[in-house]
Amino acid sequence: MRWKFRPRGGQEGWAPTQAEMKRASAKMFPGEGYIDLAIPVPGFTGKACEEHPEFAADYWETQDGSHGWACSECGEVIQWG
Numbered sequence: 001m002r003w004k005f006r007p008r009g010g011q012e013g014w015a016p017t018q019a020e021m022k023r024a025s026a027k028m029f030p031g032e033g034y035i036d037l038a039i040p041v042p043g044f045t046g047k048a049c050e051e052h053p054e055f056a057a058d059y060w061e062t063q064d065g066s067h068g069w070a071c072s073e074c075g076e077v078i079q080w081g
Helices: 018-028
Strands: 002-006 011-015 057-061 067-071 077-080
Touching: 002 057, 057 077
Parallel strands: 011 057
Antiparallel strands: 002 011, 057 067, 067 077
8 A cells, every 4th residue: 555645535544445445454353344444554464443542643545535544553434534
């Protein structure tokens, strides 16, 4: 996954692919069936962000414009739209 300018949000952020999001969500939240529960941030731990309250959130946006914020440590999506 790359960090780059994201046009919809007008700022720098992670640019996950649908496949990357699907793999990360399946690892962190097995059986849930949603691909937008996590993004694979570098150093991806596979643990949910309730365990990382001290870490900031990073902006993310896919190619089709889905976007939001995710834990900068584990990748759990905190907000999306």
